[in-house]
Structures are given as structure tokens and as C-alpha cells.
Amino acid sequence: MTDHEKVNILLVDDQPAKLLAYEVILKELDENLVVATSGREALEYLLKNEAAVILVDVCMPELDGFELAGMIREHPRFQKTAMIFISAIQVSDIDRLRGYEMGAVDYVPVPVIPEVLRAKVKVFAELYRKTRQLERFNAELEDRVRARTAELEESNGRLLESEQRRSLAIAAGKMGSWDWDWVNGDWMWDEGQFHIFGVDPKTFEVTPANVQALLHPEDIGELRKAMAQFAKGVTSYEAEFRIRRPDGAICWCAGTAAATVDKGGRVVRVSGVTIDITERKQAEERQSLLAREVDHRAKNALALAQSIVRLTRGENVKAYVHAVEGRISALARVHTILSLSSWQGAEIGKLVDEELAPYSVGHQIALFGPKIQLQPATAQTLALALHELVTNSAKYGALSTLAGRLCIKWEIQADTLMLAWEESGGPEVQKPTSRGFGTRSVIASIESQLGGRAEFDWRPEGLICRLAVPLVGHFAAPEAELQQEATLDRTAPGRASRSADA
Known part of the structure; x- marks a missing residue:
């Protein structure tokens, strides 16, 4: 096999559309792409042909990816063939471990990122090609050693070792090879190995003590375990471990080592390959973090919805349903704003605009205040309080008549958000003899949460409600220029006008 001879890459999936997508992604590798629409079809192909890499869909009818991998591994010819699993579902740790036990070298989640899939397949195809070259070189060298005199035997042995080391070195920045003379303690690292460990080959001396110093303290035991296994006669070992580079960066690596033994069965040399899997580990951690974040947000939303349903009152079923739907809609609107910012926060002006949009007629509503970014929890609670105020105003206050006016002002005073709700021009206001649900809801939201x-100031000419929310722990301070900047004047018909000058 030459450096440019194509290798076979087997693509296994029961969906023709996905197979076509994989062919398009991998076409530029210029290798032989073979497709199989079922596990049975893949096995039939492998009985007659070699494959450098097998790309397998985890979920297939009749024979799934795990079962197919197990059957392939049972065949002596494919015990070391690289298999990459593609999964469209969240794979559990148990399933992931099962896949690695079946011989998987990596997982690729759906949707597939073309560059990532192409890079992974390219690495293992190249490793397969180099391995086949090594086998051919070994056979040639053994023939030469047998054909030559004893004077050339030692020289040919060194050449064989050199070829072995060279073939294991993969110049991709993510892989490195090493060799350890078990008898005299000499070490050899290639350029990729030095790069992964973040050390300078001109100044770093490869010794057991120096290598151990680069390992994460919690993973040093893995190195000792490997040495103990080789001492017992084990000829191969695989493990995942962390390294701590001199610059302080922590990297995850996957290591594979194989031992060479003499005629007496004693270990004389250990060689191996190191792969930087930091990106894969980070992707797994991000996926896990995202799952926890989604769970957390879902629980928060359900808790708010549960509180709304439990506390809402109505004169009849229709009124109750209308009140609940209104409050849930207010919660949905603020969730939309938060999702657009990737749940980093909500700007108070947008929050107020969204809540008042259904009631804005001409210049009936005016907004005044700087841009202030609220944290998600604060935005949700404040949105519900504003919903109660605007609902009450639309029923009984300034927004219940075209002559009514509503002015909302906010500013920061002494680390506190001050918001004033001022109504005028509506029906004459009479101070209630008892607090209604809307008033109690606003007070509970602002004060308790x-x-x-x-x-509340129930003036005859219109209600004035003043809200004060502590700054610390509830919203991020705006940038200096935003504090001094006059906010946009919104004067378009059908929207509330807004100015920084109260």
C-alpha cells in the first residue's frame, strides 16, 4: 500500500438520505466510500473486503450499531478496525461505555458537523494506511535480516525500530507517538507528543519523573497501573488521562500502549500513541451542562406557572381562565425576550414594550428611562408585576379610555431600580377598601421575590404605583455610556413614545 493508495471506508445506515450526506461530506478525502443500508449488508461486505474505517449508525432496525460492532469484533481480521458511532439521541454513560467495549474509537452526535466528521475519518484512515505500510516494512525487513549476514543484523534491527516509530507519528497536532526502552530506560517522543504536553523538545528531558510531573495528580495512578500490568506480562493497555501543561492548561488525552517481549516473554520495549481528546471532553461537558440548564429552566417555568394557577382567583370559570391565560402569556413574552439573548438577560425597555404593546394607541403611553439589563429571574418576576398593573389599568384605569394617559419612568438610585407607574385622564379613581388580587400579586412579586x-397612591385623577428593586443580585449594571445615553424616542404610530428626559 502506497502513501496515495485509497482505502475502503464503510458507511452503515438504514436511511439512504443520511448515507448520501455522509458521502458528500467525505468525498473530498478521495477514498473508496462503500455504503451499506443494514448491518447484515455490512457484514456481507466485510467477509469479502477490508475496511480502514467503519461509520455506523447506533439506531438501526434488526441489527443496531452496538450489535453490529460486537459481531465485527469477533472476526480476527477486524479486531483493530476503527469504528465511529453516529448517534441522533442522547447517549448515556452506560451506552457510551458499552460502545467503547465493543471497539468504538469515537462518537459523533447529530447534527453532524462536516469538518469534524471529515477530520476524524481522515485521521483513522491515515492510521490504517500507515499501519499497513508498517506491516509491509516489517515483512521486508525480516526478509532482509534473514538474507543478510550477522554483521548487518543489529543495523537492520535499529532500522526496524526507526520505521516503527516513524509510522506511529501522525502530524496532525492532535496525536503523538512515543517509545520506551524498558531495559535501559531510554525514552523517545515525536514532535506531536511534545506538542500535546506543551513542552519544548529542545529543553524538555523525557524521563519518568519529568513525565509524571506533567500528569494530573488524580491520574498518576493510571500510569502506575499500566506499568504494573506490563510487568505482569500484559502486552497492550488503553486509558484516558489528564495532563497539566507548564502554562497551567488541563488537557484530556487517550493513550494506547503496546509492549514488545523477548523470546523469554519479558518486556523489552513499550511503544504507544497519545491522542488529544480535550475538545471531545469539552463537548460532552457542554452537552451535560446544557441538559442541566434546560432542566433548571423548565422547573423554574413550571414553578411560576404552578404559582399562577394556585393564586389566581375569578368570579367564574371564564374569568378564571382569562386571568390565567393572561399571566401565562406575560410569562411567555418575557421568555421570548430571554431566549433571544440566550438567557443572558432582558433589557427593561423591551420588557415594558412587549407588555404594553396590545394597549398602545397613538401617544397614549410614554416611557422614560435608560437601558438596564435585567437578570432572567428578575425579568420574569417584574413582567408578571407589570402584567397585573396593565391589566388593572385596561379594566378600570387610564387604559380603559382613549382619553387616558400612562407614563412609566425608571432610573437607578443608590443601587436600586426605581420604577414609577403614573396614570391620568381616565375614570375617577376611588381608593379600594381592601387589596385586590392584582395589588397583592404586585406586592408579593416585588417584595417577597x-x-x-x-x-400604591390611589389619587382621584389616576393611580401612581412606585416600585423599588435592589440593584445587587437582581440585574447587571449597565455600561457607563448606557447610563448617560438618552434612550431612543419611540414616536411611531401605534407604539409608546419614550424619552430619557422625565
Whole structure:
């Protein structure tokens, strides 16, 4: 096999569309792409042909990816063939471990990133090619050693070792090879190995002590375990471990080592390959973090919805349903704003605009205040409080008539968000003899959940409600220029006008 001879890459999936997509992604590798639409078809092909890499879909009818991998590994010819699993579902740790036990070298989640899939397949195809070259070189060298005199035997032995080391070195920045003379303790690292460990080959001396110093303290035991296994006669070992580079960076690596023994069965040399799998580990951690974050947000949303349903009152079923739907809609609107910012926060002006949009007629509503970014929890709670105020105003206050006016102002005073809700021009207001549900809801939201205060002034000409929310722990301070910048004047018909000048 020459450096440019094509190798066979077997693609196994029961869906023709996905097979076509994999062919398009891998076409530029210029290798022989072979497709199989079932596990049985793949086995039939492998009985007659070699394959450098097998790309397998985990979920297939009749014979799934795990079962297919197990049957392939039972064949002596394919015990070391690289198999990459593609999974469209969340793979559990148990399933992942099962896949690695079946011989998987890596997992690729769906949707597939073309560059990542192409890079992974290219590495293992090249490793297969180099391995076949090594086998051919070994056979040639053994013939030469047998054909030559005893004077050339030692020289040919060194050449064989050199070829072995060279063939294991893969110049991709993510892989490195090493060799350890078990008898006299000499070490050899290639350029890729030095790169992975983040050390300079001109100044770093490869010794057991120096190598151990680069290993993560919690993973040093893995090295000792490997040495103990080789001392007992084990000829191969695989493990995942962490290294701590001199610059402080922590990297994850996968290592494979194989031992060479003499005629007496004693270990004389250990060689291996190291692969940087930091990106894979980080991707797995991000996936796990995302799952926990989604769970957390879902629980928060359900808790708010549960509170709304439990606390809402209505004169009849229709009124109750209308009130619940209104509050759930307010929660949905703020969730939309938060999702657009990837749940980093919500700007208070957008929050107020969204809540008042259904009631804006001409210049009936005016907004004044700087841009302030609220944290998600604060935005949700404040949105519900604003919903109660606007609902009450639309029923009984300034927004219940075209002559009514509503002015909302906010600013920061002494690390506190101050928001004033001022109504005028509507029906004459009479101070209620008792607090209604809407008033109690606003007070509970602001005081109990945000640690602030809510004050109501029932003037005959219109309600004034003042809300105060502590700054620390509830929203991020705006940038200096945003604090001094006058906010946009929104004067378009059908929207509330807004100015920084109160």
C-alpha cells in the first residue's frame, strides 16, 4: 500500500438520505466510500473486503450499531478496525461505555458537523494506511535480516525500530507517538507528543519523573497501573488521562500502549500513541451542562406557572381562565425576550414594550428611562408585576379610555431600580377598601421575590404605583455610556413614545 493508495471506508445506515450526506461530506478525502443500508449488508461486505474505517449508525432496525460492532469484533481480521458511532439521541454513560467495549474509537452526535466528521475519518484512515505500510516494512525487513549476514543484523534491527516509530507519528497536532526502552530506560517522543504536553523538545528531558510531573495528580495512578500490568506480562493497555501543561492548561488525552517481549516473554520495549481528546471532553461537558440548564429552566417555568394557577382567583370559570391565560402569556413574552439573548438577560425597555404593546394607541403611553439589563429571574418576576398593573389599568384605569394617559419612568438610585407607574385622564379613581388580587400579586412579586417594595397612591385623577428593586443580585449594571445615553424616542404610530428626559 502506497502513501496515495485509497482505502475502503464503510458507511452503515438504514436511511439512504443520511448515507448520501455522509458521502458528500467525505468525498473530498478521495477514498473508496462503500455504503451499506443494514448491518447484515455490512457484514456481507466485510467477509469479502477490508475496511480502514467503519461509520455506523447506533439506531438501526434488526441489527443496531452496538450489535453490529460486537459481531465485527469477533472476526480476527477486524479486531483493530476503527469504528465511529453516529448517534441522533442522547447517549448515556452506560451506552457510551458499552460502545467503547465493543471497539468504538469515537462518537459523533447529530447534527453532524462536516469538518469534524471529515477530520476524524481522515485521521483513522491515515492510521490504517500507515499501519499497513508498517506491516509491509516489517515483512521486508525480516526478509532482509534473514538474507543478510550477522554483521548487518543489529543495523537492520535499529532500522526496524526507526520505521516503527516513524509510522506511529501522525502530524496532525492532535496525536503523538512515543517509545520506551524498558531495559535501559531510554525514552523517545515525536514532535506531536511534545506538542500535546506543551513542552519544548529542545529543553524538555523525557524521563519518568519529568513525565509524571506533567500528569494530573488524580491520574498518576493510571500510569502506575499500566506499568504494573506490563510487568505482569500484559502486552497492550488503553486509558484516558489528564495532563497539566507548564502554562497551567488541563488537557484530556487517550493513550494506547503496546509492549514488545523477548523470546523469554519479558518486556523489552513499550511503544504507544497519545491522542488529544480535550475538545471531545469539552463537548460532552457542554452537552451535560446544557441538559442541566434546560432542566433548571423548565422547573423554574413550571414553578411560576404552578404559582399562577394556585393564586389566581375569578368570579367564574371564564374569568378564571382569562386571568390565567393572561399571566401565562406575560410569562411567555418575557421568555421570548430571554431566549433571544440566550438567557443572558432582558433589557427593561423591551420588557415594558412587549407588555404594553396590545394597549398602545397613538401617544397614549410614554416611557422614560435608560437601558438596564435585567437578570432572567428578575425579568420574569417584574413582567408578571407589570402584567397585573396593565391589566388593572385596561379594566378600570387610564387604559380603559382613549382619553387616558400612562407614563412609566425608571432610573437607578443608590443601587436600586426605581420604577414609577403614573396614570391620568381616565375614570375617577376611588381608593379600594381592601387589596385586590392584582395589588397583592404586585406586592408579593416585588417584595417577597425581589426583596424590594411596592407603594400604591390611589389619587382621584389616576393611580401612581412606585416600585423599588435592589440593584445587587437582581440585574447587571449597565455600561457607563448606557447610563448617560438618552434612550431612543419611540414616536411611531401605534407604539409608546419614550424619552430619557422625565
